[in-house]
Amino acid sequence: MTIRLVLAGCGNMGYAMLSGWLKSGKLPPAAVFVVEPNADLRKRAEALGCSAAADAGDIPADAVPDLVVIAVKPQVIRDVTAAYKRLGDGRTTFLSIAAGTPVATFEAILGDRAPIVRCMPNTPAAIGKGMMVVFSNRLVSDDTRRFVADLLSASGEVTDIDDEGLMDVVTAVSGSGPAYVFHFIEALTVAAEKAGLPAKTARLLAMQTVYGAASLAAESGEEPGVLRQQVTSPNGTTAAALAVLMGEDRLTHLLTEAVEAARLRSIELGR
Numbered sequence: 001m002t003i004r005l006v007l008a009g010c011g012n013m014g015y016a017m018l019s020g021w022l023k024s025g026k027l028p029p030a031a032v033f034v035v036e037p038n039a040d041l042r043k044r045a046e047a048l049g050c051s052a053a054a055d056a057g058d059i060p061a062d063a064v065p066d067l068v069v070i071a072v073k074p075q076v077i078r079d080v081t082a083a084y085k086r087l088g089d090g091r092t093t094f095l096s097i098a099a100g101t102p103v104a105t106f107e108a109i110l111g112d113r114a115p116i117v118r119c120m121p122n123t124p125a126a127i128g129k130g131m132m133v134v135f136s137n138r139l140v141s142d143d144t145r146r147f148v149a150d151l152l153s154a155s156g157e158v159t160d161i162d163d164e165g166l167m168d169v170v171t172a173v174s175g176s177g178p179a180y181v182f183h184f185i186e187a188l189t190v191a192a193e194k195a196g197l198p199a200k201t202a203r204l205l206a207m208q209t210v211y212g213a214a215s216l217a218a219e220s221g222e223e224p225g226v227l228r229q230q231v232t233s234p235n236g237t238t239a240a241a242l243a244v245l246m247g248e249d250r251l252t253h254l255l256t257e258a259v260e261a262a263r264l265r266s267i268e269l270g271r
């Protein structure tokens with residue numbers, strides 16, 4: 001079958017996206033060629049029905065994929081991208097998910113004919129519940145934008161931005177954000193255990209509470225603040241807890257600091 005998509009890097013995020021695409025049926029596994037040096041990760045991709053190789057040099061020489069997805073660490077991005085220079089003649093679109101790395105870095109390597117899309121996904125993409133934020137260079141045609149948006153929509157919500165400078169804060173909010181929520185689950189579990197619940201029950205309550213609350217916020221169409229007030233009886237238990245979290249805007253300050261730390265790191269990674 002014709003290779004339509006090359007995935008360079010099938011680690012945490014590359015695999016999450018690949019799984020979402022294949023599950024949706026938008027892409028047949030046989031149309032995907034994975035380049036990944038780690039043998040175990042190659043096997044994992046092959047188990048999905050994709051072809052895989054350790055090196056970009058193993059891609060059939062006559063292959064002209066619609067899309068090359070660059071899903072490697074920002075630290076190796078230049079070397080990895082250079083291996084695909086032959087595909088920079090305008091027929092193949094490049095989609096990078098690397099934190100920090102600007103479109104200009106790819107343009108400098110691939111030349112001035114390559115359509116380049118920069119996307120910031122997150123790991124819930126693996127189950128079709130990701131958040132994908134997309135910035136495209138001027139060579140990406142409307143047709144290609146639609147094609148990429150359709151593919152990415154298999155992984156969850158897709159939104160465009162036209163100011164690339166905002167990608168660092170996007171990364172700090174939705175790219176890294178699932179880790180903040182996972183840590184919240186961990187922290188609530190610890191608090192529940194410290195207050196006397198058995199470990200298994202503590203974990204179940206923390207997990208289902210976050211899942212249920214996020215689902216209610218997404219599905220009810222109600223503002224989070226209104227939903228919060230619906231839980232908070234006057235002078236009740238929730239009010240007592242919220243006085244700790246919201247007093248002096250504690251949690252908001254903490255998250256503002258965390259997002260700023262991630263944003264600054266994203267800028268550093270792009271240098």
Ligand SMILES: NC(=O)C1=CN([C@@H]2O[C@H](COP(=O)(O)OP(=O)(O)OC[C@H]3O[C@@H](n4cnc5c(N)ncnc54)[C@H](OP(=O)(O)O)[C@@H]3O)[C@@H](O)[C@H]2O)C=CC1
Binds near residue numbers: 099120
């Ligand atoms: N994880 C996340 O939640 C998110 C990650 N991202 C971005 O996604 C990118 C990948 O991150 P993540 O998946 O977490 O990282 P991983 O380390 O899990 O995956 C990257 C994979 O690329 C492999 N690799 C190294 N060199 C090459 C090469 N020359 N060709 C092909 N593959 C290669 C690595 O192998 P080896 O380990 O052997 O070097 C590794 O398996 C990063 O740029 C990150 O900023 C974006 C949004 C969210």
Ligand SMILES: O=C(O)[C@@H]1CCC=N1
Binds near residue numbers: 099171175176
């Ligand atoms: O931690 C990181 O750098 C990557 C980018 C966003 C999520 N993970």
